[in-house]
Amino acid sequence: MQKIGGGQTYSELSGKATANPTDAKLQAQVGTVFKGETLRGMLLNAYAFDTMGTIAGYASYAAFGSAAVLGAMSAVGFAHGKKVNESTMLGQKRQHALAA
Numbered sequence: 001m002q003k004i005g006g007g008q009t010y011s012e013l014s015g016k017a018t019a020n021p022t023d024a025k026l027q028a029q030v031g032t033v034f035k036g037e038t039l040r041g042m043l044l045n046a047y048a049f050d051t052m053g054t055i056a057g058y059a060s061y062a063a064f065g066s067a068a069v070l071g072a073m074s075a076v077g078f079a080h081g082k083k084v085n086e087s088t089m090l091g092q093k094r095q096h097a098l099a100a
Contacts, residue, residue: 004029004032004033004036005029005033010030010033010034010037013026013029013030013033014030014034017029017030
């Protein structure tokens with residue numbers, strides 16, 4: 001696009017084209033630079049959202065993995081709770097209370 005407009009930005013070319021509406025070559029350059037800038041912006045936007053989606057996907061894998069680990073730990077805790085009788089648990093609480 002820099003070669004098309006001679007290194008000028010779209011706004012510079014558009015200003016010249018508005019001042020000289022009969023110059024067909026300049027009008028064509030303005031149209032081409034406008035389309036190029038628009039396409040560039042859309043592609044960069046799509047790339048940014050693709051990158052954010054990829055990162056969100058990795059974050060979801062981490063969240064599901066953490067949930068699986070915590071679910072397994074809860075299951076082990078409930079299984080352990082069923083094996084320990086209530087008198088043992090109460091005795092341990094009394095010992096901790098007396099030690100403090």
